[in-house]
Amino acid sequence: MNSLTNxxxxxxxxxxxxxxxxxxxxxxxxxxxxxxxxxxxxxxNPFMFRQNKWQSYFKRLRDECPVHYQKNSPFGxxxxxxRFEDIxxxxxxxxxxxxxxxxxxxDRPADYMLDMFIAMDPPKHDVQRQxxxxxxxxxxxxxxxxxxxxxxxxxxxxxxxGESFDWVEKVSVELTTRMLATLFDFPYExxxxxxxxxxxxxxxxxxxxxxxxxxxxxxxxxxxxxxFSQLWHTKAAQKAAGEQGGFDLISLMQSNENTKNMxxxxxxxxxNLVLLIVGGNDTxxxxxxxxxxxxxxxxxxxVKLKNDPSxxxxxxxxxxxxxxxxxHMRRIATQDVELNGKTIKKGDKVVMWYVSGNRDERVxxxxxxxxxxxDKARNHLSFGFGIHRCMGNRLAEMQLRILWEEILQxxxxxxxxxxxxYVQSNFVKGYTELRVKLTAKNH
Amino acid sequence: xxxxxxxxxxxxxxxxxxxxxxxxxxxxIDNGIPGIDADCGGVCACGTCHVIVDETWIDAVGVAxxxxxxxxxxxxxxxxTSRLSCQIKTTAAMNGMIVRLPEFQM
Numbered sequence: 001m002n003s004l005t006n007x008x009x010x011x012x013x014x015x016x017x018x019x020x021x022x023x024x025x026x027x028x029x030x031x032x033x034x035x036x037x038x039x040x041x042x043x044x045n046p047f048m049f050r051q052n053k054w055q056s057y058f059k060r061l062r063d064e065c066p067v068h069y070q071k072n073s074p075f076g077x078x079x080x081x082x083r084f085e086d087i088x089x090x091x092x093x094x095x096x097x098x099x100x101x102x103x104x105x106x107d108r109p110a111d112y113m114l115d116m117f118i119a120m121d122p123p124k125h126d127v128q129r130q131x132x133x134x135x136x137x138x139x140x141x142x143x144x145x146x147x148x149x150x151x152x153x154x155x156x157x158x159x160x161x162g163e164s165f166d167w168v169e170k171v172s173v174e175l176t177t178r179m180l181a182t183l184f185d186f187p188y189e190x191x192x193x194x195x196x197x198x199x200x201x202x203x204x205x206x207x208x209x210x211x212x213x214x215x216x217x218x219x220x221x222x223x224x225x226x227x228f229s230q231l232w233h234t235k236a237a238q239k240a241a242g243e244q245g246g247f248d249l250i251s252l253m254q255s256n257e258n259t260k261n262m263x264x265x266x267x268x269x270x271x272n273l274v275l276l277i278v279g280g281n282d283t284x285x286x287x288x289x290x291x292x293x294x295x296x297x298x299x300x301x302x303v304k305l306k307n308d309p310s311x312x313x314x315x316x317x318x319x320x321x322x323x324x325x326x327x328h329m330r331r332i333a334t335q336d337v338e339l340n341g342k343t344i345k346k347g348d349k350v351v352m353w354y355v356s357g358n359r360d361e362r363v364x365x366x367x368x369x370x371x372x373x374x375d376k377a378r379n380h381l382s383f384g385f386g387i388h389r390c391m392g393n394r395l396a397e398m399q400l401r402i403l404w405e406e407i408l409q410x411x412x413x414x415x416x417x418x419x420x421x422y423v424q425s426n427f428v429k430g431y432t433e434l435r436v437k438l439t440a441k442n443h
Numbered sequence: 444x445x446x447x448x449x450x451x452x453x454x455x456x457x458x459x460x461x462x463x464x465x466x467x468x469x470x471x472i473d474n475g476i477p478g479i480d481a482d483c484g485g486v487c488a489c490g491t492c493h494v495i496v497d498e499t500w501i502d503a504v505g506v507a508x509x510x511x512x513x514x515x516x517x518x519x520x521x522x523x524t525s526r527l528s529c530q531i532k533t534t535a536a537m538n539g540m541i542v543r544l545p546e547f548q549m
Contacts, residue, residue: 134519385486
């Protein structure tokens with residue numbers, strides 16, 4: 001079953017990988033929600049975001065059936081939790097709702113049984129998370145701020161003014177990739193592998209309705225394992241030779257008693273790498289794009305921002321709420337649980353739709369509006385709550401804050417000039433392309 | 444009516460009146476004390492209203508329960524008398540209490 005269990009010093013074993021039957025989602029137009037019977041509503045459809053049907057579907061669930069059971073989706077039966085307060089309840093109660101074995105709606109294919117701490121319960125979760133969270137702790141971030149600003153300036157200064165280009169490729173992917181390379185101390189010249197691996201890891205049809213087929217994923221993940229095993233052993237050798245360990249994620253794992261041998265449990269090593277790569281990539285990338293999209297949809301907010309740049313930190317929270325770059329997290333009930341009039345049975349799959357809770361009219365005023373000076377903008381669900389709350393939240397906020405500070409120094413306008421293109425997924429709520437045109441600022 | 448003093452990491456002090464029954468987190472927010480984020484709104488689910496209670500006052504406040512400890516474990520600045528201020532209900536007996544804010548909330 002596990003094709004990646006044996007490693008030599010430098011690379012993974014090349015034992016035969018079981019061939020999976022191809023799984024593919026074919027896009028069909030999604031019906032207007034008013035024509036669908038409540039029990040037939042299936043919000044796991046990976047084209048929901050692309051076809052812009054998600055708001056009406058989730059609103060109907062919030063209003064009519066906030067704890068909703070879909071009994072035969074492509075991902076098996078699952079409960080949808082769609083109101084803010086109910087999501088908070090599930091997220092907080094980690095003993096009632098287990099994060100194991102995986103935190104996306106679909107189960108892992110047999111050749112992809114990775115273990116990562118986001119999908120572990122205490123106590124194992126706690127020790128593995130604590131080993132690495134120092135890398136993105138605010139104290140460390142203060143030291144990184146100068147570097148992040150330099151890179152942001154470099155990227156922005158290279159952008160073409162007055163002509164069409166793809167913001168996703170030239171800004172969002174580029175900046176998040178450079179950040180990830182730094183966090184891992186990954187060879188800078190190979191850094192473009194990182195977002196590719198991230199897309200592979202989060203894009204399997206069986207797990208999130210994505211378009212990455214098994215053979216491509218296996219090849220990519222094998223390459224990831226090879227590269228990171230090399231990096232691990234290089235760093236271990238430097239440490240053995242008496243060199244001071246860095247503050248990167250690999251060095252932190254090596255210097256922690258609980259994770260110092262993680263390279264010897266490849267599925268766990270790989271799982272945690274995938275977690276940190278996806279966690280640092282899709283999220284910030286799509287918030288960097290989402291902010292531009294939002295300010296184009298709500299141009300009066302762009303005016304407000306230019307008149308008062310001190311709103312940037314509040315706007316950053318609002319962008320992260322409005323975008324909700326990861327649409328859901330899933331749990332398994334560990335016992336029967338009553339919630340909002342329904343009985344969730346022990347063993348049932350429970351999906352918390354952050355993307356819906358962040359638009360819950362019961363908690364957030366005019367939730368579909370993007371309001372950069374929104375009151376209590378920090379009270380959003382995008383980072384999750386409870387013990388699995390996003391570890392990189394402060395880094396994400398800092399990257400976005402710096403990006404917008406530097407944008408306002410240079411550009412009068414960022415005009416979206418074509419319809420955005422979206423990721424096929426029920427998990428990553430993001431963009432594959434956003435074509436824009438910049439107007440320079442008159443100094 | 445008594446008072447509670449918040450001391451920022453920089454040393455700056457702020458004194459707030461006690462409104463009995465209100466949480467310490469809400470007391471801080473309502474009085475504009477910087478350095479309390481309260482991202483979850485006060486339900487012990489985010490860890491961003493962390494305070495370090497002056498040792499002489501920990502008996503008056505009490506210690507954190509298990510859920511609170513799990514959230515406090517997420518911050519590297521956790522100290523022996525760390526609490527989440529949303530989980531502390533203020534009383535008249537806290538008159539004169541001193542709590543310190545961490546350098547960062549996370």
